[in-house]
Amino acid sequence: MIVHKLEKIWLGLGMASLVLFLVIILVQAIHLGHEPAASGREFVDPELVDKHETFKNPGLHKVEGKDWDYELVFVVSAFNYNPGNVEIPKGAKVKIIATSKDVNHGFEIAHTNVNFMVVPGHISTFTKTFDKKGEYLLLCNEYCGMGHADMKSNIKVVD
Ligand code: CUA
Structure with a gap:
C-alpha cells in the first residue's frame, strides 16, 4: 500500500x-x-544601414499580431528623409522606426507630439496613432549642416 x-x-x-x-x-x-522587429537591436552600424533587415526597406509596412498596425521605417541622412512622402491611413497606429546614416538629425512632425532625435548607430522608435486627417510637415530640428534648413518631408493622413 x-x-x-x-x-x-x-x-x-x-x-x-x-x-x-x-x-x-x-x-x-x-x-x-510578439517581439517587435527592432527590439533587442537598438544599435545599427551606420555603414550597413542599407543592408540592415529593417532599414533596407524604408516606408510604411502593414504588420500583424503587434500592438501597432503599421511600421514606418525611415532612413535619415543629410539632408533628407527616406521615404520622402508618406501616406498614412487615418486611425492607424504607427510605430516609426528611424536611424541616421551620418550625423544627428531631428524628427519632428509639426502639430503633433512626434519629436525625437535620430542618431547614427542607434534605432529610434516612436509609436503614434494618426487620427486626424491632413498634411503634416516632417522637419529636422537639429542643426546638421548646410542643408539643415531645407531638410523636410511630407506626411499625409488620408481616409
Ligand atoms: Cu538634419 Cu538638421
Whole structure:
C-alpha cells in the first residue's frame, strides 16, 4: 500500500513538471512571436544601414499580431528623409522606426507630439496613432549642416 502511494506521488510530480515544462515553452513561443522587429537591436552600424533587415526597406509596412498596425521605417541622412512622402491611413497606429546614416538629425512632425532625435548607430522608435486627417510637415530640428534648413518631408493622413 505504501509503495503504491509513493508511486502515485512520483507519477504526479512527473506529470506536473512535464506540464510546467510545456507551459514555459508555450509562453516563450508566444512572447517571441510578439517581439517587435527592432527590439533587442537598438544599435545599427551606420555603414550597413542599407543592408540592415529593417532599414533596407524604408516606408510604411502593414504588420500583424503587434500592438501597432503599421511600421514606418525611415532612413535619415543629410539632408533628407527616406521615404520622402508618406501616406498614412487615418486611425492607424504607427510605430516609426528611424536611424541616421551620418550625423544627428531631428524628427519632428509639426502639430503633433512626434519629436525625437535620430542618431547614427542607434534605432529610434516612436509609436503614434494618426487620427486626424491632413498634411503634416516632417522637419529636422537639429542643426546638421548646410542643408539643415531645407531638410523636410511630407506626411499625409488620408481616409
Ligand atoms: Cu538634419 Cu538638421
